Amino acid sequence: MTVRVGIIGATGYTGVELVRILSRHPGVELVGLTSRSYAGMPLWEVYPHLYKYNAMTCRQLDLPDLLDAAEVVFVALPHGHAMPVALETARRGKKLIDLGADFRLKDYRVYEEWYQVSHTARELLGKAVYGLPELNRDKIKGAGLVANPGCYPTSVILALAPLLKHGMIDPGSIIIDAKSGASGAGRGLSLGAHFCEVNENFKAYKVAAHRHTPEIEQELGRLAGKDLTVSFTPHLLPVTRGILSTVYAGLNACLKSEAIREVFLDYYRDEFFVRVLPEGVLPQIKWVAGTNHCDLGITVDARTGRVIVISAVDNIVKGASGQAVQNLNIVCGLPEETALDGPGLYP
Amino acid sequence: MTVRVGIIGATGYTGVELVRILSRHPGVELVGLTSRSYAGMPLWEVYPHLYKYNAMTCRQLDLPDLLDAAEVVFVALPHGHAMPVALETARRGKKLIDLGADFRLKDYRVYEEWYQVSHTARELLGKAVYGLPELNRDKIKGAGLVANPGCYPTSVILALAPLLKHGMIDPGSIIIDAKSGASGAGRGLSLGAHFCEVNENFKAYKVAAHRHTPEIEQELGRLAGKDLTVSFTPHLLPVTRGILSTVYAGLNACLKSEAIREVFLDYYRDEFFVRVLPEGVLPQIKWVAGTNHCDLGITVDARTGRVIVISAVDNIVKGASGQAVQNLNIVCGLPEETALDGPGLYP
Amino acid sequence: MTVRVGIIGATGYTGVELVRILSRHPGVELVGLTSRSYAGMPLWEVYPHLYKYNAMTCRQLDLPDLLDAAEVVFVALPHGHAMPVALETARRGKKLIDLGADFRLKDYRVYEEWYQVSHTARELLGKAVYGLPELNRDKIKGAGLVANPGCYPTSVILALAPLLKHGMIDPGSIIIDAKSGASGAGRGLSLGAHFCEVNENFKAYKVAAHRHTPEIEQELGRLAGKDLTVSFTPHLLPVTRGILSTVYAGLNACLKSEAIREVFLDYYRDEFFVRVLPEGVLPQIKWVAGTNHCDLGITVDARTGRVIVISAVDNIVKGASGQAVQNLNIVCGLPEETALDGPGLYP
Amino acid sequence: MTVRVGIIGATGYTGVELVRILSRHPGVELVGLTSRSYAGMPLWEVYPHLYKYNAMTCRQLDLPDLLDAAEVVFVALPHGHAMPVALETARRGKKLIDLGADFRLKDYRVYEEWYQVSHTARELLGKAVYGLPELNRDKIKGAGLVANPGCYPTSVILALAPLLKHGMIDPGSIIIDAKSGASGAGRGLSLGAHFCEVNENFKAYKVAAHRHTPEIEQELGRLAGKDLTVSFTPHLLPVTRGILSTVYAGLNACLKSEAIREVFLDYYRDEFFVRVLPEGVLPQIKWVAGTNHCDLGITVDARTGRVIVISAVDNIVKGASGQAVQNLNIVCGLPEETALDGPGLYP
Numbered sequence A, B, C, D: 001m002t003v004r005v006g007i008i009g010a011t012g013y014t015g016v017e018l019v020r021i022l023s024r025h026p027g028v029e030l031v032g033l034t035s036r037s038y039a040g041m042p043l044w045e046v047y048p049h050l051y052k053y054n055a056m057t058c059r060q061l062d063l064p065d066l067l068d069a070a071e072v073v074f075v076a077l078p079h080g081h082a083m084p085v086a087l088e089t090a091r092r093g094k095k096l097i098d099l100g101a102d103f104r105l106k107d108y109r110v111y112e113e114w115y116q117v118s119h120t121a122r123e124l125l126g127k128a129v130y131g132l133p134e135l136n137r138d139k140i141k142g143a144g145l146v147a148n149p150g151c152y153p154t155s156v157i158l159a160l161a162p163l164l165k166h167g168m169i170d171p172g173s174i175i176i177d178a179k180s181g182a183s184g185a186g187r188g189l190s191l192g193a194h195f196c197e198v199n200e201n202f203k204a205y206k207v208a209a210h211r212h213t214p215e216i217e218q219e220l221g222r223l224a225g226k227d228l229t230v231s232f233t234p235h236l237l238p239v240t241r242g243i244l245s246t247v248y249a250g251l252n253a254c255l256k257s258e259a260i261r262e263v264f265l266d267y268y269r270d271e272f273f274v275r276v277l278p279e280g281v282l283p284q285i286k287w288v289a290g291t292n293h294c295d296l297g298i299t300v301d302a303r304t305g306r307v308i309v310i311s312a313v314d315n316i317v318k319g320a321s322g323q324a325v326q327n328l329n330i331v332c333g334l335p336e337e338t339a340l341d342g343p344g345l346y347p
Helices: A013-022 A063-069 A082-092 A108-115 A133-141 A151-165 A212-224 A257-267 A317-331 B013-022 B063-069 B082-092 B108-115 B133-141 B151-165 B212-224 B257-267 B317-331 C013-022 C063-069 C082-092 C108-115 C133-141 C151-165 C212-224 C257-267 C317-331 D013-022 D063-069 D082-092 D108-115 D133-141 D151-165 D212-224 D257-267 D317-331
Strands: A003-008 A028-034 A072-075 A095-098 A145-147 A175-180 A231-236 A243-250 A274-276 A294-301 A306-313 B003-008 B028-034 B072-075 B095-098 B145-147 B175-180 B231-236 B243-250 B274-276 B294-301 B306-313 C003-008 C028-034 C072-075 C095-098 C145-147 C175-180 C231-236 C243-250 C274-276 C294-301 C306-313 D003-008 D028-034 D072-075 D095-098 D145-147 D175-180 D231-236 D243-250 D274-276 D294-301 D306-313
Touching: A003 A013, A003 A063, A013 A028, A013 A317, A028 A063, A063 A082, A072 A082, A072 A317, A082 A095, A082 A145, A095 A317, A108 A212, A133 A151, A133 A317, A145 A317, A151 A175, A151 A212, A151 A231, A151 A243, A151 A257, A151 A294, A151 A306, A151 A317, A175 D175, A175 D243, A212 A231, A231 D243, A231 D306, A243 D175, A243 D231, A257 A274, A257 A294, A306 A317, A306 D231, B003 B013, B003 B063, B013 B028, B013 B317, B028 B063, B063 B082, B072 B082, B072 B317, B082 B095, B082 B145, B095 B317, B108 B212, B133 B151, B133 B317, B145 B317, B151 B175, B151 B212, B151 B231, B151 B243, B151 B257, B151 B294, B151 B306, B151 B317, B175 C175, B175 C243, B212 B231, B231 C243, B231 C306, B243 C175, B243 C231, B257 B274, B257 B294, B306 B317, B306 C231, C003 C013, C003 C063, C013 C028, C013 C317, C028 C063, C063 C082, C072 C082, C072 C317, C082 C095, C082 C145, C095 C317, C108 C212, C133 C151, C133 C317, C145 C317, C151 C175, C151 C212, C151 C231, C151 C243, C151 C257, C151 C294, C151 C306, C151 C317, C212 C231, C257 C274, C257 C294, C306 C317, D003 D013, D003 D063, D013 D028, D013 D317, D028 D063, D063 D082, D072 D082, D072 D317, D082 D095, D082 D145, D095 D317, D108 D212, D133 D151, D133 D317, D145 D317, D151 D175, D151 D212, D151 D231, D151 D243, D151 D257, D151 D294, D151 D306, D151 D317, D212 D231, D257 D274, D257 D294, D306 D317
Parallel strands: A003 A028, A003 A072, A072 A095, A095 A145, A175 A231, A274 A294, B003 B028, B003 B072, B072 B095, B095 B145, B175 B231, B274 B294, C003 C028, C003 C072, C072 C095, C095 C145, C175 C231, C274 C294, D003 D028, D003 D072, D072 D095, D095 D145, D175 D231, D274 D294
Antiparallel strands: A175 A243, A243 A306, A294 A306, B175 B243, B243 B306, B294 B306, C175 C243, C243 C306, C294 C306, D175 D243, D243 D306, D294 D306
16 A cells, blocks of 8 residues: 655755655655646756656646645645645645645744745644654644644754753753754755855854744743743854754753753653764764754753753754655654664765 | 675774665674774764664674674775685685775786785685676676775776777777765875865875776776776865766767767666766766766767766765675675665755 | 056956955055946945955946046956957057956857857957966067966966977877866856755766867967867866866877976976976865965876876966966066965965 | 064964965064974975975974074964973063963963863963953063963954943853864864764764863953853864854843944954954854954844854964964064955955
């Protein structure tokens, strides 16, 4: 038995990563790939690394047609484009996993304020499940609409969940200094993605203004049981893949690293994709590149009373397409690690 | 049924790549990992990207012990170290795949001249098979000792085999301009491998003096049916993985790219790992990184009467550990692509 | 006494490099910067690294206006745009240094064939001087129109001039394998310049079809005293700055590296910017990055009877803007090294 | 009139950077270069980018000899090595600028605790001046012993000085997330500096344990007028040069970015090397690479009541050798910008 799957937006970096991951998935049959820019072209001509692996041709999106063929649809488009697709998918009783932001924020007003777009599918917000399996697995199981988390939020929420859940930190003290590889900005052309401007360079951007902030605050607030605000500063790394988030928080009690690590180990006891690293080992993005893992390293700074949690993910895998396939597996009742296991490349 | 396999030199870059590839191999059981530098340490502590994937501890080499446990042994050590291992392995009737240079050159005098080491296992040279499956598959099947090709020679021989086999080029005109990522030099410390000296830099090295030259000449000569010399210039790329070789040769007749491509397509008709790219598409190392593919692009320069073949491999996979596993699969009668299929990461 | 200078196209990478170099030039006063994309904007807002160094505002090109103010004009635009400027500049008796290709090729038919543009200033071709000072210094002195060489040709011609001048190599045997950093493609947006497509990647492009080929052949032919063709293969390096060309040629006589190096040392005896490296030392692009030097390394491959000359330049400095300032200094009778001396950054 | 200068440790990255900068200094004569590893070798053979720029030969350190020849000595050695040199230099009445840590911390016990070395020149600690010219210019003028600041502290102290001086932030709330290029670790060989381990990677290191912490706290405490502790987390960037520090602090009052920027502009009014960037412009390391500038960008996060100051320096220039030359200029009464002006390379 295989699940018939369609990908809307197959030629962006997250779309083609879905194709790569699913090419190893024994339970999935790809039935449609859409692309606005490359309609009519075989996918492997757009991405020759797929030569001999995928023989499909990209098509313009014809939603009724795609929903006839597919049971589950991934939407790998910029925010704003998933709302009409979701409405139609819901009407047909098919399932949708949205890699964009349209259904992540529960409050449409927050969405409209940060994304500067009207929300045209508000009635679905209540049904959408925030697709972070380590926190919401049970809800994802029956979901018709999964809002796949943002890359930064994935790295941050997993870093803080045990601490907030156990009330170990001051929710008002959270500072997140995050660094992402350039693939996070997608394949679109811009001066900010030009090789000569990124290479041998490093900068912060959208300081105190990045759209992942309300998503982080919503989910951390849920864990804390009350509203909170965070400082969130994204930076651009001169690498292709990977996010490393360095998260600071004031401890409510004087605790040692070992004690906190125990809490993490317990919290993520059954989670294959979360790796709590041993004392003295700190995450490196190369250790998770190409994988669906989130590596966590914990340090207590006794001098300042703060805990520093460092979290590494591959922004396109656990931060996007890998997590989306993890959600697919859960939604379809398949083993959660299907197509997602195997260590990354090193060096 | 599984094959019991040992790896001698498991903590170098090619050794750990064997572990990575074999971790996805359903027909292989790892029974021993040796390391001089890290004996007594769990492999995942040396390479944390393997955390949750490999729980074995590195040991000092105890050859009799290892050969008791293993049916096939990989040697992933610098040249000079495989000779004693091969003698003992042969004595025991076990199989050995050597990733180093000790058994690649048929004439021990050539080996001794270029490598400046005495050959102490000359009696095995006649039995060793040069492990380039696309050329020598039948011989590899029954081999007890496989000499896994060098990374540069793999990229070069596959680029020229069809042309030499069909007598289409002047064997005296061959010029090979090759560029390799820094992992080719291994994990050993040296100023030449220091980040600040490699990054944003590019240079040629060992011009007209690289040890892969006689290996290339031996195999190309065999294809041409006569001795030949080549100009071979390696360069160091500021990337981790990948070799791109640009190979020039004078054409014996005025031919178009299309005609030559047909010859290549025919020659590699049944070869999954060799991808002859369509007209106008030229190989890029990123398209093969992390895979066992060799991508080939062919251009004829009508103005000069030369053909330019460009060849890309991942130096650690098709140029080393992947090809070694391909040889293992052949030697053991397993499907040749086992653990080696799946597209690479892009971007 | 200062020279009044204007720059047409000041916000491309070669334009802004002219500004950088001239900011250290005691004999130059910048009187106008033009930019189509950033007219009305202070240059330092476009390039904040110039903050506190340049307070000028970019303007739309008003040629009569600029020629009223400037004695010498640099044109740092894509090919095709310098022809009308040159006609007007000549009419006014002002001097022009063109960093593009419009006046490099003596035969307008060759230009039109390779560049696919009509040449609308043919009458100036006879007056234009090919601005490679090491070969044409005397002609540049009195020139009103200097055609600044291409980046690849600069590296190649300097590598071969002594050999061709002395008839030491077979002119029909020349093969040039060249590798350039990404800044060579300029600041324009394209998928080929996207960070994620260039980083950790390497490829050849325009094989046997690059526009610098006829320029190289013209100048090498002049040195050889007869027409010749070359194989020229450019590649894209994942670095920002630098070109390394590896040049192969068949020797007419059996010579040692030392003898050839002597010829080079003698030929470039008085040339500050050309550094003939000692035996066994091979150029690295990092050694010339940010400087106007061309470093040359010579190796003889006795086995094949070929000489391999390796040449390194910074594509934006000696390959473009630095050489243009060198030409300015010559044209204006200033010391040739003004604003161009000082070692590069290392590491 | 020229100052006679010696460099102890001329072949490390900061030593050779001193040579590079001083090669453009009209008021300095180099009289001695010492190197333990390369004694007897011309410096340009160790660093061929200096070919034609420096003809000196490295020597073993002979301190009396060097102090006979030199008026000022730079020490560019690891911590622990400057103490005996400083004692002898003081005895002779010569001047010393130490690029290491031996004289940065006023309290020898703090030094001994963090550096795990006995302080053998405690009597000089009172005379040593912390060589951050923007804060201590007047003291540096007459100093015989200048302790050149660490690279991280330079970037951090300049980012916070105006805020602490004016009591605008809570001194207990300071969190510093800093990222450095790999040259910061020097030229010594280690796995952590191996190209394949740094490239395409990113990690934090020495979290809550880096030796620059007490130096930062000492100087910030002096500015605040009271003791304070900070959280300081260094990270390793896959670039050669540059530090970017992202500094968070709680504001004592509800202020706008503009108001705070005014305070910075006023504080650094006369400082050529500090560039306070305009509203909305954030520092990038490429804008300062190769220069002695420290670029500062200020953002207020009104939602959290924090100010985020981002600071960029070149770790080898303003973070080491450039600042050391700035101190030399001050000590010798030369114009402070001598040999240090000129914009950096871009791209």
